[in-house]
Amino acid sequence: MLCDNCKERDAIINLTQVEHDSKVTLHLCEQCAQQKGVETGGAVLKSPLGNFLGAVVKGGSAAGGGGALVPAAGDAVRCPACGSTLRDFRDSGRLGCAQCYVAFDSHLRDLLRRLHGSSQHVGERYEAPGEGGTDDPRSRLLDLKAQLRRAVEGENFELAAELRDRIRVLE
Amino acid sequence: MMDLSLLPDGGMRWLDASGPKSTIVLSTRIRLARNVRGVPFSQRAKDADRTAVLERVSQAATSSDSLSAAVAFRLDQMDRPERQLLHERHLVSKELAGLERESRPRPGAALLVQDQVGVMVNEEDHLRLHGMWSGFDLEDAYAAVEAVDADLGRLVPFAFHPEFGYLTSCPTNAGTGLRASVLIHLPGLVLTKEINKVLQGLSQVGLTFRGLYGEGSEVVGNFFQLSNQTTLGKTEDELIDHLGKIVRQVIEYEEQARDVLLRTAPEEVEDKTWRAYGLLKHARQLSFEETMNLLSGVRLGVGLNLLPGPGVYTLNKLLIYTQPAHLAAMDGRSTGDRELPTVRAAFVRRLLEGESS
Numbered sequence: 037m038l039c040d041n042c043k044e045r046d047a048i049i050n051l052t053q054v055e056h057d058s059k060v061t062l063h064l065c066e067q068c069a070q071q072k073g074v075e076t077g078g079a080v081l082k083s084p085l086g087n088f089l090g091a092v093v094k095g096g097s098a099a100g101g102g103g104a105l106v107p108a109a110g111d112a113v114r115c116p117a118c119g120s121t122l123r124d125f126r127d128s129g130r131l132g133c134a135q136c137y138v139a140f141d142s143h144l145r146d147l148l149r150r151l152h153g154s155s156q157h158v159g160e161r162y163e164a165p166g167e168g169g170t171d172d173p174r175s176r177l178l179d180l181k182a183q184l185r186r187a188v189e190g191e192n193f194e195l196a197a198e199l200r201d202r203i204r205v206l207e
Numbered sequence: 208m209m210d211l212s213l214l215p216d217g218g219m220r221w222l223d224a225s226g227p228k229s230t231i232v233l234s235t236r237i238r239l240a241r242n243v244r245g246v247p248f249s250q251r252a253k254d255a256d257r258t259a260v261l262e263r264v265s266q267a268a269t270s271s272d273s274l275s276a277a278v279a280f281r282l283d284q285m286d287r288p289e290r291q292l293l294h295e296r297h298l299v300s301k302e303l304a305g306l307e308r309e310s311r312p313r314p315g316a317a318l319l320v321q322d323q324v325g326v327m328v329n330e331e332d333h334l335r336l337h338g339m340w341s342g343f344d345l346e347d348a349y350a351a352v353e354a355v356d357a358d359l360g361r362l363v364p365f366a367f368h369p370e371f372g373y374l375t376s377c378p379t380n381a382g383t384g385l386r387a388s389v390l391i392h393l394p395g396l397v398l399t400k401e402i403n404k405v406l407q408g409l410s411q412v413g414l415t416f417r418g419l420y421g422e423g424s425e426v427v428g429n430f431f432q433l434s435n436q437t438t439l440g441k442t443e444d445e446l447i448d449h450l451g452k453i454v455r456q457v458i459e460y461e462e463q464a465r466d467v468l469l470r471t472a473p474e475e476v477e478d479k480t481w482r483a484y485g486l487l488k489h490a491r492q493l494s495f496e497e498t499m500n501l502l503s504g505v506r507l508g509v510g511l512n513l514l515p516g517p518g519v520y521t522l523n524k525l526l527i528y529t530q531p532a533h534l535a536a537m538d539g540r541s542t543g544d545r546e547l548p549t550v551r552a553a554f555v556r557r558l559l560e561g562e563s564s
Contacts, residue, residue: 118247130331132251134242134366134374137381144378148371151379154440157372159383164244164364179369186370 039065048142049113061114115139145190156192177206218298218320219339219527224519226342230510231458233390233430233523235344236297237352238337240375240384244364248376249313249329257315257329263363264328265319271358273351274321282316288542291532293318297339303330323348324355331376332384334359343454345387345447353443372439382439387447389454390419394429394507395464405460406431413437414453419499428499428526433457465511480508488559492548498529498555517562525558 039047040062047063111123120132122140131137137144148155180203187196216222221234242248243263246256268274282290282304290304290312298318305312317328327335336355340348366374372382380386396402406416415436418426433454435446468476483504487493493501506522508514527533529551531542538550 118251120251128250130250130376131248131378133247134244134368137368137371137374144371147378148381148439152382152437152439156370157368157382157439159372159385159442162360162365162367162373164367165361166364183369190370 037063039063039068041065041068113140113143142189145186155190156187156195177203180206217296218325219296220323221339221341222520222523222527223341224523226340226344228458229342230506230519231392231461232343232454233341233392233526234297235340235342235348236337236388236390237345237348238335238386239352239356239373240332240380240386241334241336241356241360241373242366242375243333244366246333249331249333250376252329254314257313260333261315261317261328264326264334264359265317267359267362268319268326270362271355273324273355273358274319274326277319277321277325280318280320282312282318283314285312288532288535291542292536295530295532296527298325299327300330300335303327303335324351326355326359332380334363334365343389343458345389345451349387349443349447380438383441383443383446385438385443385446386434387450388417388432388434389450390430390432391454391457391461392428392430392503392506393457393461394503395461395468397429399464399467401460401464405457409433409453410436412449412453414450427496428503430499430503465507469511476507476511477513480504480511480513484508484514487555489556490552493529493552493555494548495529495531495551498525498551502526517559521558521562525555528558529555 037047039045041064045065045067047065049064049066049069111121113122114120115132115136116139117135118132120136122143125131125136125140131140145155180199184196184199184203187193187199224230226232226235243260246252246260249257252260265279268277280293280299282293282299287306290299291306293299294301294304294306298320301307303312303316303318305316313329315329319326319328323340324336324338327337336352336359338348338352338355340351368374373384375381375384393402393405396405409416413436414433416426417432417434419428419430419432433450435450438446441449483501487498487501487505502522502525505514505517506519509517509519509522528537531547534540534547534550534554535542535544537554540546540550544550
């Protein structure tokens with residue numbers, strides 16, 4: 037999905053605002069979200085000492101304290117599949133569904149690194165029944181490209197280099 | 208009434224003490240957390256979702272190699288004492304059995320079990336595959352649970368992400384979803400007061416410890432559950448090898464501590480183990496906690512060849528059958544019965560007399 041603001045970059049943040057008693061959800065890219073004062077996952081990641089939950093709380097108080105229209109960055113993020121918010125996760129410690137990992141991915145990547153020292157699964161690969169992943173080079177390629185993008189975002193350059201090589205072979 | 212006789216060995220073959228190092232390591236447990244793709248995780252799921260999950264898993268189990276003859280228990284249709292029995296056998300978690308304060312099992316909460324492997328359905332994750340082996344035997348336990356995983360994963364699509372691995376309700380389990388744990392008896396380290404050093408060391412190497420019943424449970428009778436803390440960023444084999452390496456070291460420390468005890472205070476140790484044995488054999492009232500502590504003393508004595516008996520199998524059985532729900536069920540009482548300490552002492556005497564005659 038493209039960013040509702042610039043209509044150029046991919047939207048990675050869902051921002052829910054209440055305006056004139058109606059709820060409006062904006063889908064924004066990282067840059068536009070930052071312009072609107074939302075503390076994005078990227079910014080959270082860069083905060084050197086703040087822990088994951090602390091970062092979310094900080095997002096909340098900054099927005100609330102400033103009296104801005106923008107609601108708390110962390111809390112505003114809502115999983116489109118199950119409707120859970122980051123606040124729900126913060127309260128219960130449990131995610132709502134598998135899609136939450138995509139909806140909250142930058143927050144979770146940071147948390148996973150703190151918990152496990154890494155966010156990159158290197159154990160057994162799984163292919164669900166009926167999926168021809170490895171047999172179909174095109175979907176394999178898409179999968180690898182998605183992994184590459186995440187590896188670059190996560191500054192996991194060693195893995196990125198390996199993935200790039202594998203993509204070259206397939207292409 | 209639930210019929211536990213449907214389960215060969217009551218679902219506890221691990222009690223037989225046939226595994227490696229079984230005087231020190233009681234059991235090895237492996238669990239894998241999995242969720243069904245496209246269905247909200249258990250806490251967020253609706254009753255219909257959970258029922259659908261149970262149906263899919265049951266169907267898949269029927270046509271699998273590893274669970275085709277599984278016995279199924281619907282926790283949500285069982286009375287509390289029966290649920291507690293399964294929990295005391297380490298076959299279900301407190302959460303699945305709805306034993307937390309003022310809680311009930313979730314609709315759709317179930318256990319499928321065949322031989323030494325099983326699946327908890329609609330626990331914190333849709334599926335918790337597990338296996339429990341006698342003694343220190345990570346390889347066999349993992350191989351068996353991995354086979355169940357492969358069987359079910361071929362028929363039920365699991366939630367998997369190329370970067371984060373298997374997706375779980377709590378991010379602490381994401382990636383491999385693997386928790387390997389070893390239930391180990393460490394009286395030597397406790398008596399020589401070296402235990403805290405060892406436990407502190409564990410957290411520095413990515414491991415953690417819990418009590419007899421896993422998360423949130425207290426340490427009783429010098430029994431510790433050692434397990435991996437992290438589940439992501441390492442392969443399954445790496446996680447298991449690492450735990451194995453550390454457990455071997457802990458076993459070595461425990462053996463050294465026992466040597467120190469025997470060298471520096473042989474009479475005291477001998478007296479302690481015989482006293483424990485004597486109390487178990489003759490006491491007329493025993494609390495569960497006291498029983499655990501006395502069993503620990505006797506187990507140490509048996510491990511050091513200071514006591515002629517009882518066998519480790521009997522000691523393992525006593526650990527399970529002296530728990531409240533088991534005693535109550537055997538004697539047709541409630542778990543809150545004030546006579547339980549008397550019933551417990553009589554049961555212990557009976558089992559130990561049977562052993563020595």
